[in-house]
Amino acid sequence: MGEAQKGLLSVVEKLKGTTEREVRIVLLGLDNAGKTTLLKSLASEDVNTITPTQGFNIKSVASHGMKLNVWDIGGQRKIRPFWKKYLENTDLLIYVIDSADKKRFEETGLELSELTDEENLKGVPVLVFANKQDLATASPASEIAEGLNLHTYRDREWQIQACSAVSGEGVQDGMNWICNNIVNKKK
Amino acid sequence: MxxxxxxxxxxxxxxxxxxxxxxxxxxxxxxxxxxxxxxxxxxxxxxxxxxxxxxxxxxxxxxxxxxxxxxxxxxxxxxxxxxxxxxxxxxxxxxxxxxxxxxxxxxxxxxxxxxxxxxxxxxxxxxxxxxxxxxxTDGVDVMTELEQQELKILQEVLKKSKEEYDEQMSRRLLLEEELGSTSSCCPDKPMAEGIESTNAICASSQQSNTAKAKAEESGENSSISNGHHTPLLNGNTATEYNLVNVNPVRKEERKTAVPAGGQENGAAKSQAASKFNPDFGSSSVESRVLPAVRAPVKCGETSVSASLHTKEHGSSSQTAVESWLEEAHREAGFSKPFTELTASQQEQLQQRAVYLRQQRDKLHALKKEQQKTKQTASSDEAPSSPTPAPATTPEAVGQSQRNGTCPPPHPLPPAQNSTNPSKQKEISAEERKKLQKRKHLADKLKEEVIKK
Structure with a gap:
């Protein structure tokens, strides 16, 4: 029956009748990293009224002729166990880091490595946003990449992008990478 | 295919x-x-x-x-x-x-x-x-609007009652001067108490009424005597006002739990204190202590004088007194077996007091309309009550002296137990009736408002 179910799902997908290609993106990271701010800035929404996420947010962004469905799931420790449930059929992982929160670099690194070990994310490209570059105490992206051992990734595409979700700086560059990468990968 | x-x-x-x-x-x-x-x-x-x-x-x-x-x-x-x-x-x-x-x-x-x-x-x-x-019917916005309205009404009510208290205060000071000589010494305190207890003990059909009335009176006394001072001493924010007023009532009740027998000395002292306070009353502490002390003392004279004020004010300041009437009445009903009040009961009492305070505030807002009409009615009463009141005082005191014999657990300060067996002046009985009527009305109203 497993095959039948797969068939059903694919049918359902086709039933939507959209010609647009949909991409499922999961946006993760520790609490206070700026995931929701980034999401809102992607969707060109107001970023001033954001509160800690207890559940999850979804935004659909049209870009490069694709529909990006971005899932932003709360990063508080008690919510992290739920991340796993949202990884299925994910086309891309965006991982957000608070570049000024040096004390938790180790913690965020552990979470990321746990994610990349997930079966559902096998081979899924990772975009790391080194967020909060607008803060004076922010570490540069290269330093963070080193701390995360990103260069050891062999089984997937990865990219680190310095950005400030508040000002929007660097966000579009990241999105461009996503679109290029996915287009290359899927076609 | x-x-x-x-x-x-x-x-x-x-x-x-x-x-x-x-x-x-x-x-x-x-x-x-x-x-x-x-x-x-x-x-x-x-x-x-x-x-x-x-x-x-x-x-x-x-x-x-x-x-x-x-x-x-x-x-x-x-x-x-x-x-x-x-x-x-x-x-x-x-x-x-x-x-x-x-x-x-x-x-x-x-x-x-x-x-x-x-x-x-x-x-x-x-x-x-x-x-x-x-x-x-409507959303959150309307709710907040309602709350704001309620708040406005509440503030108005508080302001009004404060004014009334100020008025009472000045009147009371005046009266205090008049009565000064009599109330400074009071060997008859326990006596008055005695009467009270006799009343409380005997099981006439009137009894419950009397008890209630007493409770009312005590409530009145305490609240009013407080009322006199608080406006003067404190800035009179709403909370302060409430706090100060309610505490004494509770204290009073707790104190009454103490057997009255050995209290005479303390009573005399407190009597003195109560005497001084109105005159010098400049510290809020004193003003708070005052009612609490006075109540257990059960000094015929003080309470009588207090009750005199009560009457006077009762008519002039319907709003404030009525609410306190209800509260006192409720509290008294709740704590009838005063002598056996346990700590937990007292706690309950406190909770009750807080609850009552809230209810009172609500009631104020809701009753505003009715009170207007009532006040006009009470203005008729007003002239009659103050005049007979002074006349009653010596009488009542004498009465208590003559009759009072049994050492009483009953707590509530006596003052004018007009309807009770001891034949008090007719006028006070009349007043009492009016008071009861009013109270009854208020109770009914409350029931309607609170319990739907």
């Missing part, structure tokens, strides 16, 4: 999606699970689990159907991808199926269902009650 074959399959599928076999379980599921779905921007984690369950349900249903009808996956797939299936009209039929794969669609369906159910519930309520209860 042939075109018409496809069409047949599609029609069959559409038919199935309109049949009870499909609709009932799917609708059931939605109605059961939709309550957590609100239209907040953020999704709850529980939505995901529900969506997952929904997926399973739909898949199971579709599989069963396909087995029954004999369509294989390929046919189903072809049928669904055929141009016929993609027509606008069929899209809506397929929505519940699409929702398995599209969380946002699923969410919007659930939110919609939730709203539908809410509207249904509102309709049912409307049908049953004729109209919707106020709390359901």
């Amino acid at each position: 042939a075109e018409d074959d496809c069409e047949w399959v599609v029609e069959s599928i559409v038919g199935y999606l309109g049949s009870p076999e499909w609709i009932i379980p799917v609708t059931d599921f939605m109605e059961n699970k939709c309550t957590v779905f609100d239209d907040e921007d953020e999704n709850k984690l529980s939505y995901t689990e529900i969506h997952h369950q929904y997926k399973k349900l739909v898949e199971k249903l579709l599989e069963n159907y396909m087995q029954e009808v004999g369509i294989n996956d390929q046919q189903f797939l072809d049928a669904c991808t055929s141009p016929f299936a993609k027509s606008r009209t069929l899209q809506s039929v397929f929505q519940p199926v699409l929702a398995t794969d599209d969380f946002q669609l699923f969410r919007s369906l659930m939110v919609q269902k939730n709203i539908e159910l809410q509207l249904q519930a509102l309709r049912v309520i409307k049908e049953r009650n004729g109209e919707l209860p106020e709390c359901l």
Whole structure:
């Protein structure tokens, strides 16, 4: 029956009748990293009224002729166990880091490595946003990449992008990478 | 695969999606699970689990159907991808199926269902009650508006009662001067008490009334004597006012729990204190202590004088006194077995007091209208009560001296037990009746307002 179910799902997908290609993106990271701010800035929404996420947010962004469905799931420790449930059929992982929160670099690194070990994310490209570059105490992206051992990734595409979700700086560059990468990968 | 074959399959599928076999379980599921779905921007984690369950349900249903009808996956797939299936009209039929794969669609369906159910519930309520209860008619905005209104009324009431207290204060000071000589010494305190207790003990039909009345009076005394001082001493914010007023009442009751026998000395002292306070009353502490001390003392004279004020003020300041009347009455009713008040009971009492305070405030706002009319009535009373009152004082004191014999556990400061066996002046009886009437009215009102 497993095959039948797969068939059903694919049918359902086709039933939507959209010609647009949909991409499922999961946006993760520790609490206070700026995931929701980034999401809102992607969707060109107001970023001033954001509160800690207890559940999850979804935004659909049209870009490069694709529909990006971005899932932003709360990063508080008690919510992290739920991340796993949202990884299925994910086309891309965006991982957000608070570049000024040096004390938790180790913690965020552990979470990321746990994610990349997930079966559902096998081979899924990772975009790391080194967020909060607008803060004076922010570490540069290269330093963070080193701390995360990103260069050891062999089984997937990865990219680190310095950005400030508040000002929007660097966000579009990241999105461009996503679109290029996915287009290359899927076609 | 042939075109018409496809069409047949599609029609069959559409038919199935309109049949009870499909609709009932799917609708059931939605109605059961939709309550957590609100239209907040953020999704709850529980939505995901529900969506997952929904997926399973739909898949199971579709599989069963396909087995029954004999369509294989390929046919189903072809049928669904055929141009016929993609027509606008069929899209809506397929929505519940699409929702398995599209969380946002699923969410919007659930939110919609939730709203539908809410509207249904509102309709049912409307049908049953004729109209919707106020709390359901409008949104949050109106609620806050109401609260603001309430607050305004409350502030007005407080302001008014403060003014009244100020007035009372000045009057009281005046009276105090007049009575100064008599009230400074009081060997008859226990006596008055004695009367009280006799009354309390004997089981005449009037008894309960008397007791209640006493309670009222005590409440009045304490509240009013407080009222005199607090406005003067404190800045008189609403909270202060409440705090100061309520505490003494409680203290009073607690103190009364102490056996009255050995209290004479203390009583005399406190008497003195109470005497001084009004004169020098400049510290809030004193003013707070005052009523508490006075009550247990049960000095005939003080209380009488207090009650005199009470009467006077009672008429002039209906609003304030009435509320306190109720409160005192309630509290007294609650704590009848004073002598055996345990700590927990006292705690209860405190809670009760807080509760009562809240109720009183509500009552104030709601009674505003009625009070206007009442006040006009009371203005008639006003002239009559102060005049006879002074005359009563010596009488009452003498009475208590003569009769008072038994050492009494009864707590409440006596003052004018007009209706009780000891024949007090007629006027006080009249006043008492009026008082009771008023109180009765207030009680009724309260019942109507609070207990629906």
